Amino acid sequence: MKAYIGTRDFLPDDWRVMNYIFNTWRKVSEQYGFEEFDAPTIAMVELFTEKSGEEIKKQLFWFKDKGGRDVCLRAELTPQLARFYVNYAKAMKKPIKWFSIPRVFRYEKPQKGRLREFFQYNADIIGEDNVSATAEIINLSINLLKNLGLTNKDFTIRINSRKILDALINRLGVSDKARFYLLLDKKGKMEEKEFEKELKTLSKEYKILKELFTLNTNELLKKFMELGLDTDRLTGLFRLIDKKYAVMDLSIVRGLAYYTDIVFEAFDTKNELRSILGGGEYNNLIKDFGGEETPAVGLGMGDAVLLELLKSQKKLPIFENTTVFIATIGSVLKDAVKLREQLISKGCNVNMNLTDKNLSKQLSYAQSKGIEKVYILGEKDLKKGTITVKDMKKGTEKKIKG
Structure with missing residues (x-):
C-alpha cells in the first residue's frame, strides 16, 4: 500500500536530512532573535476564510466534526499567528519576532515542488512599521539559505513595492489595474514579445513601462524618483540588505488582497524551480481578525522546493553515523x-x-x-x-x- 497522494514516507536517512534543515532554520532564527511557537494542527475553517475568502476552502482538507463544526487541517500558520496576537499580545512588548516550522496540509494537485503535506518555515515581525523590520526579514531569508550552503550563484531575492506599482498605475495612466497585476504575475511564463504586446494595450505611456523592465535596481530607483514617486522606503530597504543577493523586480506581485507594500520572493538563478520562499508586509491582517491596525511583515518557505534545489546543487551534507x-x-x-x-x-x-x-x-x-x-x-x-x-x-x- 502506497502513501496518500502528495505525501511522503520519511525513512531514517530521509528524516536525517529533514532534521538538518529544521536545525539550520532554528539556529539561524535564534541567532536573529526570533522565538519559536506552534499552534493546533486542527483549526476552524473560518480562520482561513477570514484571511483568504471562501475560495480557500477548495485548497483545504476540511470536514465537519461530530459537533457539526467546520474544521480543517492547518494550511499555514499566519492566521493562527494573527489569532494569537489578538488574544495574547496586549501583555507583550513589541515588536514580536516569532518563527515556526509546522507540518501543513493543502488540497492541491501534487507536482514538482508542491505537495499536499509538507513543512513550512515561517518568520514574522509584528508591531514595527520601520522598514528595518522588513530588512530584517529579508536578511533572515538570505541567511537561512546561506547556512544551508547556498550562495548568490544559487538564488536571488526579488523585491517589489505594491505602493510603487499603484503609483505607477496612476502616473502612467494604466487603464486596467487588475489586468496589469495579472500580466505582471504571468510575466515569467510569457515570451518577451507577448508580454510587451499585452503591456502596450494597457497604457499610452507604454515606452516608459517597457523601459522599466530593462533597468537594474539602482536605475529603477532613479527612474522612480524622476517620475515623482516616493522611494524612501525602498531606498532605505536596499541600504540595509545584502545587495549581492537581492534585486528589484517589478513582476513580483503576490497576494493582492493580503500584502500592503513591499513583497519579495526567492528563486533559483537558473529559473528551473518554483519560488523557494516568499513574503512581504501585511498591515491589515491583525485588524481583519479583530485587533487594531498593526504593521506586520513575514516570510514563508516550504521544504519541497528547497529540497529540490539543495539536491540539484549538491548542497546536502554527507551524514556520518556517530553511533x-x-x-x-x-x-x-x-x-x-x-x-x-x-x-x-x-x-x-x-x-x-x-x-x-x-x-x-x-x-x-x-x-x-x-x-x-x-x-x-x-x-x-x-x-x-x-x-x-x-x-x-x-x-x-x-x-x-x-
Missing part, C-alpha cells in the same frame, strides 16, 4: 548493558546487539548502518578484563581494558 555498536559473543548481555550505560554517560550514542546472530552478521549489520566503531564483548576477553574495539572503516582492531 557506536556493541557486538556480543556468548552470554555477555549483562556486561553489554553495563558498557552501553558507561558509553552513554560519556556522550556516545550506542546501538547494541539484541539478537542471537553470529559476530560476522553483527558486523555486517553495523556496516550497513554506516557505524565506524564496534565494541566486541566476548566471554574469553571479559575473563581477561579486555574488550576488542574494531574500526570498521580501517578494518583494524585493538584491545582495551574492560
Whole structure:
C-alpha cells in the first residue's frame, strides 16, 4: 500500500536530512532573535476564510466534526499567528519576532515542488512599521539559505513595492489595474514579445513601462524618483540588505488582497524551480481578525522546493553515523548493558546487539548502518578484563581494558 497522494514516507536517512534543515532554520532564527511557537494542527475553517475568502476552502482538507463544526487541517500558520496576537499580545512588548516550522496540509494537485503535506518555515515581525523590520526579514531569508550552503550563484531575492506599482498605475495612466497585476504575475511564463504586446494595450505611456523592465535596481530607483514617486522606503530597504543577493523586480506581485507594500520572493538563478520562499508586509491582517491596525511583515518557505534545489546543487551534507555498536559473543548481555550505560554517560550514542546472530552478521549489520566503531564483548576477553574495539572503516582492531 502506497502513501496518500502528495505525501511522503520519511525513512531514517530521509528524516536525517529533514532534521538538518529544521536545525539550520532554528539556529539561524535564534541567532536573529526570533522565538519559536506552534499552534493546533486542527483549526476552524473560518480562520482561513477570514484571511483568504471562501475560495480557500477548495485548497483545504476540511470536514465537519461530530459537533457539526467546520474544521480543517492547518494550511499555514499566519492566521493562527494573527489569532494569537489578538488574544495574547496586549501583555507583550513589541515588536514580536516569532518563527515556526509546522507540518501543513493543502488540497492541491501534487507536482514538482508542491505537495499536499509538507513543512513550512515561517518568520514574522509584528508591531514595527520601520522598514528595518522588513530588512530584517529579508536578511533572515538570505541567511537561512546561506547556512544551508547556498550562495548568490544559487538564488536571488526579488523585491517589489505594491505602493510603487499603484503609483505607477496612476502616473502612467494604466487603464486596467487588475489586468496589469495579472500580466505582471504571468510575466515569467510569457515570451518577451507577448508580454510587451499585452503591456502596450494597457497604457499610452507604454515606452516608459517597457523601459522599466530593462533597468537594474539602482536605475529603477532613479527612474522612480524622476517620475515623482516616493522611494524612501525602498531606498532605505536596499541600504540595509545584502545587495549581492537581492534585486528589484517589478513582476513580483503576490497576494493582492493580503500584502500592503513591499513583497519579495526567492528563486533559483537558473529559473528551473518554483519560488523557494516568499513574503512581504501585511498591515491589515491583525485588524481583519479583530485587533487594531498593526504593521506586520513575514516570510514563508516550504521544504519541497528547497529540497529540490539543495539536491540539484549538491548542497546536502554527507551524514556520518556517530553511533557506536556493541557486538556480543556468548552470554555477555549483562556486561553489554553495563558498557552501553558507561558509553552513554560519556556522550556516545550506542546501538547494541539484541539478537542471537553470529559476530560476522553483527558486523555486517553495523556496516550497513554506516557505524565506524564496534565494541566486541566476548566471554574469553571479559575473563581477561579486555574488550576488542574494531574500526570498521580501517578494518583494524585493538584491545582495551574492560
